[in-house]
Amino acid sequence: MPVWGVVNQKGGVGKTTTAVNFAAVMAKEGRKVLLIDADPQGNATTSFGLLRQRSRASLFEVLTAVAEAENGVPSLTDAACVVAPGLSVVPASMDLAGLEAALGTAVGRETFLREAVDRVRDEFDWIVVDSPPSLGLLTVNVLAACDAIVVPMQCEYFALEGVAQLLRTVEIVKRRINPNLRVAKVVLTMYDTRNRLTQQVEDEVLGFFQGTVSGVRIPRNVRLSEAPGHGRPAVELFPSSKGSEAYRELVKEVLEECAVH
Amino acid sequence: MPVWGVVNQKGGVGKTTTAVNFAAVMAKEGRKVLLIDADPQGNATTSFGLLRQRSRASLFEVLTAVAEAENGVPSLTDAACVVAPGLSVVPASMDLAGLEAALGTAVGRETFLREAVDRVRDEFDWIVVDSPPSLGLLTVNVLAACDAIVVPMQCEYFALEGVAQLLRTVEIVKRRINPNLRVAKVVLTMYDTRNRLTQQVEDEVLGFFQGTVSGVRIPRNVRLSEAPGHGRPAVELFPSSKGSEAYRELVKEVLEECAVH
């Protein structure tokens, strides 16, 4: 059962939109999916209309339980909310922003999420993790816990700037903490063929990443940005929109490749 | 001499684009401006074609010198590169991403930037600080060092989500570290009148922020995203573009309001 992180420290490139719709389509395809929101902003949490309620356990409590070597309660499954058939979400909360301060010097702080994931991974067919726009402790935890990452990239100039930093961090985590880690997919998002810059950046990204760039382009599509306001994924609310079609294609591509291995 | 931070933990909302073009227009208006890049991604640094060279001092060395109570060398002025008449930029470097780990437990870690700014503020008419998409130590440093903040906001659903978290952090910094701190301007960016969501979010933002929302809307304009590839601000390269016009209007609005006070 694959554990995939959606990672890119550049802000606003479509990490949450990708994580949410990818997970939702996987569940529609009959897989049992866990979506973990590891971003203190909690956008994946609100994409399913889940309020970051104090009363329920969130990812912060799960990681704290791992850090304090308690009996591992609450686990990720305890904290997960079922949001659709075959799809559960572990909500984020604002406390996560304080993780670095709270657990920043604890032993093994980089692998708390991995410990929590390893305890529950047999219960799911796919685990997807949304991450914050930074390369701090939370993102390192995501890289340590995952088998592979999906890198959403906007076709903008700054996207190229950030890739070198991201790959350097991936290499370090791979060397020191998680030898299995690989970049499974680079996905071009908010793709707009009318924009000259899109073409230029696309050519550079294709040259740089060779075969890992998905053949699917996620178009700029207003339905994708409208859906969070309704608390449901776009692939559910606007299934025939261009954005939803693209995410279904992406999942199809991924499942075909996994079947081949 | 005002010190303004450009802050919003939501990623990709136009913080760097606003900081860079705002600073460039201020300098064109004859002010002596310092732009500080406090984001480890270094997008404001590359917007002026500055490579994050190891050889030159960057913000990380300045903050480390403050932390280690050295003679304050290098200062912000030592690290600054003159990029246009009346405009200097203090570059960011990748090391900044390690600031929380490196200085995270040092005494006074939240006010290193303020100490560095206070030493040089008399040399400039305006200081503008670009910040990363997070509410961690770097952004707290920015909030502690500034008199006021500009909050760029995209008219998207997630923009509303993040505002409450941002204002909570501003309140805490104001109460504990920087009583002068205020939200000077909220600026709506990538504004697209054809998009229904834009109107909805705009109404909510106007209701929430009342008078602090700028009357200027920064339109979605491809010239703004093309300029970084050329290493110069859009207001210099494409002065008659809609994006550049809007940033000139924004500076005009700010200067008129300052003159009134």
Ligand SMILES: Nc1ncnc2c1ncn2[C@@H]1O[C@H](COP(=O)(O)OP(=O)(O)OP(=O)(O)O)[C@@H](O)[C@H]1O
């Ligand atoms: N293909 C798309 N077309 C149109 N809008 C999109 C698309 N993908 C994402 N968006 C919108 O763009 C904004 C940024 O996307 P999103 O929040 O998913 O990015 P992110 O990388 O998760 O951001 P952050 O770095 O803040 O976590 C959101 O308002 C989202 O609704």
Ligand SMILES: Nc1ncnc2c1ncn2[C@@H]1O[C@H](COP(=O)(O)OP(=O)(O)OP(=O)(O)O)[C@@H](O)[C@H]1O
């Ligand atoms: N008004 C605009 N019209 C079109 N494109 C824009 C506009 N403002 C910014 N952009 C582009 O959108 C992307 C995001 O903007 P920018 O990098 O300035 O945001 P940011 O908030 O600084 O991001 P981060 O959170 O990663 O620091 C960039 O590629 C930029 O060139």
Ligand SMILES: [Mg+2]
């Ligand atoms: Mg996100």
Ligand SMILES: [Mg+2]
């Ligand atoms: Mg930026």
